[in-house]
Amino acid sequence: MDDKTMLEGILWDLKVLGDLCLHGSIESGVNEVHSCFTKALNEVLELQNELFEVMSNLGMYNVTNVEVSKINKTISKYNPTIEG
DSSP states (O other): OOHHHHHHHHHHHHHHHHHHHHHHHHHOOSHHHHHHHHHHHHHHHHHHHHHHHHHHHTTSSOOOOOOHHHHHHHHHHHOTTSOO
16 A cells, blocks of 8 residues: 555544544533543544645645636536625
């Protein structure tokens, strides 16, 4: 397995874990449990950000900017009542 595939897998796992922590913090009825899930969520989000930065610096995770005109065109395509 190459490094990119391995790091993408770890990033995916962190996203799933973040989702679980988010739902745990939202649905917890006990303050101590809520605090624990909220702390865990923040830590997972920090890890996601750190891993994204590593992958981005290695050229493994590239983000492309989209022109505003293309965004507006897509918005109008799906909802003609929204003006861009």
